[in-house]
Amino acid sequence: MITKRKVQIVPPEEFSQLKLTSPKKKAVGIPALISSMQHISREMGLWRGIKLLNKMNQKDGFDCPGCAWPDPDGKRSKLGEYCENGVKAIAEEATISKVGREFFAEYSVEELSTKSDYWLGKSGRITEPFYLAEGSSHYQPISWEEAFEKMATKLKSLNDPNEAIFYTSGRTSNEAAYLYQLFVRQFGTNNLPDCSNMCHESSGVGLSETVGIGKGSVTLEDLYVSELIVVMGQNPGTNHPRMLAALEKCKENGGKIISVNPIPEAGNNVFVDPQNPLAMIKGGTQLDDHYLQVKINGDVALLKAIMILMLEAEEKNPGTVFDLDFIANQTAGIDALLADLKAADFNEAVAASGVSEKEIRTVSKLFIEKKKIIICWAMGLTQHENGVQNIQEVVNILLLKGSIGIEGGGTCPVRGHSNVQGDRTMNIWEKPKDGYIDKIDAHFKMKFPREHGYDAVESIKACHENKVKFYFFMGGNFISATPDSQFTGEAIQNCDMTVQVSTKLNRSHIVTGNEALILPCISRSELDIQASGKQFVTIENSMGVVQKSYGSLDNASPNLKSEPAIVATLAKAVFGNSPIDWEKMRDNYDNVRDAIEATIDGFHDYNKRVRVPGGFYLPNCTRDRKFNTANGKANFTINPIPQNNVAEGHLILMTIRTHDQYNTTIYGMDDRYRGILNERRVILMNKSDMDAQGLKNEEVVHIKSHFRGEERIANNFKVIAYNIAKGCAATYFPEANVLVPVDSTAKKSNTPVSKFIEISLFK
Numbered sequence: 236m237i238t239k240r241k242v243q244i245v246p247p248e249e250f251s252q253l254k255l256t257s258p259k260k261k262a263v264g265i266p267a268l269i270s271s272m273q274h275i276s277r278e279m280g281l282w283r284g285i286k287l288l289n290k291m292n293q294k295d296g297f298d299c300p301g302c303a304w305p306d307p308d309g310k311r312s313k314l315g316e317y318c319e320n321g322v323k324a325i326a327e328e329a330t331i332s333k334v335g336r337e338f339f340a341e342y343s344v345e346e347l348s349t350k351s352d353y354w355l356g357k358s359g360r361i362t363e364p365f366y367l368a369e370g371s372s373h374y375q376p377i378s379w380e381e382a383f384e385k386m387a388t389k390l391k392s393l394n395d396p397n398e399a400i401f402y403t404s405g406r407t408s409n410e411a412a413y414l415y416q417l418f419v420r421q422f423g424t425n426n427l428p429d430c431s432n433m434c435h436e437s438s439g440v441g442l443s444e445t446v447g448i449g450k451g452s453v454t455l456e457d458l459y460v461s462e463l464i465v466v467m468g469q470n471p472g473t474n475h476p477r478m479l480a481a482l483e484k485c486k487e488n489g490g491k492i493i494s495v496n497p498i499p500e501a502g503n504n505v506f507v508d509p510q511n512p513l514a515m516i517k518g519g520t521q522l523d524d525h526y527l528q529v530k531i532n533g534d535v536a537l538l539k540a541i542m543i544l545m546l547e548a549e550e551k552n553p554g555t556v557f558d559l560d561f562i563a564n565q566t567a568g569i570d571a572l573l574a575d576l577k578a579a580d581f582n583e584a585v586a587a588s589g590v591s592e593k594e595i596r597t598v599s600k601l602f603i604e605k606k607k608i609i610i611c612w613a614m615g616l617t618q619h620e621n622g623v624q625n626i627q628e629v630v631n632i633l634l635l636k637g638s639i640g641i642e643g644g645g646t647c648p649v650r651g652h653s654n655v656q657g658d659r660t661m662n663i664w665e666k667p668k669d670g671y672i673d674k675i676d677a678h679f680k681m682k683f684p685r686e687h688g689y690d691a692v693e694s695i696k697a698c699h700e701n702k703v704k705f706y707f708f709m710g711g712n713f714i715s716a717t718p719d720s721q722f723t724g725e726a727i728q729n730c731d732m733t734v735q736v737s738t739k740l741n742r743s744h745i746v747t748g749n750e751a752l753i754l755p756c757i758s759r760s761e762l763d764i765q766a767s768g769k770q771f772v773t774i775e776n777s778m779g780v781v782q783k784s785y786g787s788l789d790n791a792s793p794n795l796k797s798e799p800a801i802v803a804t805l806a807k808a809v810f811g812n813s814p815i816d817w818e819k820m821r822d823n824y825d826n827v828r829d830a831i832e833a834t835i836d837g838f839h840d841y842n843k844r845v846r847v848p849g850g851f852y853l854p855n856c857t858r859d860r861k862f863n864t865a866n867g868k869a870n871f872t873i874n875p876i877p878q879n880n881v882a883e884g885h886l887i888l889m890t891i892r893t894h895d896q897y898n899t900t901i902y903g904m905d906d907r908y909r910g911i912l913n914e915r916r917v918i919l920m921n922k923s924d925m926d927a928q929g930l931k932n933e934e935v936v937h938i939k940s941h942f943r944g945e946e947r948i949a950n951n952f953k954v955i956a957y958n959i960a961k962g963c964a965a966t967y968f969p970e971a972n973v974l975v976p977v978d979s980t981a982k983k984s985n986t987p988v989s990k991f992i993e994i995s996l997f998k
């Protein structure tokens with residue numbers, strides 16, 4: 236019987252020194268410049284940093300490893316085509332701090348597990364491969380050859396390929412992702428969960444069912460000329476900061492903006508563009524014309540109330556509100572939707588939304604008058620049990636207006652990871668379409684598996700049930716990104732071997748299988764030299780633009796490998812000689828792109844077109860109003876108002892990021908825009924809810940979540956009175972992920988419900 240290591244799975248529940256300031260009304264400006272320069276000079280040296288930033292998001296440079304916000308098609312700012320959080324992302328991976336043999340000799344995994352995620356991440360770049368032997372407490376250096384041999388031996392020893400799982404984080408390039416899925420499928424499984432399962436899977440399912448593609452329809456230029464942009468369940472000021480420049484352009488062109496969120500965010504309010512001195516002198520640009528403080532999961536109710544008022548106006552003047560021609564010729568399901576709206580109780584919808592009737596009537600006028608409407612969203616819509624329906628209600632309102640596939644109108648799910656959309660396009664998916672498998676069968680003259688594999692949540696359960704022997708993580712920080720941290724950690728510890736491809740240290744290197752390997756890879760901004768010379772990789776952003784990314788920085792250590800090289804070398808070690816020439820793929824990524832061109836639609840002349848500065852747009856049926864659905868139409872759907880009932884005295888909790896955080900990477904301890912400094916164990920509450928529970932500001936509480944009779948506890952949070960919708964609360968992840976039940980997932984998409992957790996507080 237193998238003894239599990241006694242490591243702490245959840246981050247330490249300890250406080251640091253909380254300092255509160257008033258929440259900011261304005262985003263970016265000089266404070267962002269100062270913060271950026273502080274991160275750069277602290278991590279990598281100011282001059283080295285500035286030289287590198289001049290390359291970021293430039294057409295001959297590298298793509299920011301942060302979010303997936305697009306770069307301008309035309310001229311890119313020479314002053315800097317990046318944001319504060321892009322700077323933090325690059326400073327983190329280009330840091331001069333190193334994690335090497337001395338580090339792992341000093342710290343056992345048990346000791347490291349008592350450290351915060353911030354401390355772990357700040358330890359630096361991992362310099363060579365490390366191995367944690369069964370029953371041992373310290374990582375030991377290992378050669379790449381030995382590491383590949385250990386993995387190959389383990390993989391070849393499995394009774395069934397489905398005893399292995401291969402996870403992908405959204406930073407993985409197209410070339411690495413394509414090789415990875417090909418290797419996994421040649422190995423014989425579709426166990427390809429990815430970070431999209433936990434974020435925009437609800438968008439993919441909701442959009443595919445209604446308009447025939449799981450991606451947004453708009454381009455960046457559409458935002459500039461839109462008449463009305465609605466930002467729902469998204470905090471662009473922190474998570475997609477360059478979006479603020481696009482919103483500013485929309486305002487300059489006379490567009491209107493509505494933001495919908497349980498918390499008012501500085502980034503939706505005023506944008507102080509450091510590259511626009513005139514706007515800076517004027518104190519910045521007011522972005523949202525209306526802020527609607529919706530209750531958590533009150534979005535369907537809000538959109539339904541607005542559609543009821545749109546219908547009223549349409550019935551008074553037919554054809555002046557709805558695009559009747561588009562509806563008649565290119566959609567299906569309108570009668571059912573109109574019947575649903577007529578049957579719906581307007582007052583019930585208003586009450587369920589949490590927004591006042593007066594505000595709803597005011598903003599409805601914009602939906603009635605405007606034609607070019609874009610709705611942008613992120614996790615605030617997708618991480619709900621009804622996440623798919625939230626997206627489909629968004630589609631309903633756009634279809635009524637015919638505001639899809641037109642200039643300035645359409646859907647805009649904003650991806651949080653630089654290549655998460657590209658990875659899915661490369662068929663990193665546990666549910667591959669038969670059409671794709673047909674193509675790789677034919678191209679590689681092999682038989683690839685068709686049986687669907689595990690998504691992220693299913694993979695956790697399979698591990699917990701001891702069905703998994705080998706779990707390979709291409710980037711990311713699975714332990715901290717997933718729900719139900721204690722359950723997930725114990726599940727991962729059931730695996731015989733876990734392998735983590737990473738640039739930096741994180742909690743997933745601490746909570747491992749019996750044996751564990753760390754494979755340090757080249758980062759996005761670093762030079763990637765293979766046998767045929769310097770290589771570039773390609774990335775797809777939220778608007779479906781594929782462009783090249785050329786790293787230029789010297790590698791953090793001479794003992795790193797690129798992700799494509801790791802996959803190809805592992806394949807060689809597992810398969811030996813195979814119909815797929817893995818070395819040829821590794822030695823020159825043009826060969827990978829040729830295979831992509833041959834097996835994935837939209838990549839014709841790939842190597843030629845991607846060398847054109849700025850890259851190219853992938854086909855997008857909704858952009859061309861050719862809906863790739865079963866009936867060839869855009870489909871209206873009926874989405875009931877969710878019953879967000881919780882027990883008396885309980886609250887609805889949502890997990891959020893700070894401004895010093897990117898997914899599970901903690902850049903710093905401040906949440907500057909919200910005025911919460913140097914503390915992550917806080918819970919934001921509405922003052923009236925605090926009074927009702929007799930709680931004072933900064934009082935210490937413990938949080939208990941309630942789900943189908945199950946309870947989960949997270950200790951030590953300081954209560955902060957905050958402008959959040961009544962009955963709602965917010966706290967940061969990954970600290971709060973221990974409260975999210977593994978079985979609490981969105982219907983159809985199985986996305987963890989991290990935005991709707993029923994909680995109570997105790998002392």
Ligand code: SF4
Nearest residue numbers: 299301302318321477
């Ligand atoms: S907006 Fe996103 S992609 Fe652009 S620089 Fe910032 S983090 Fe990077």
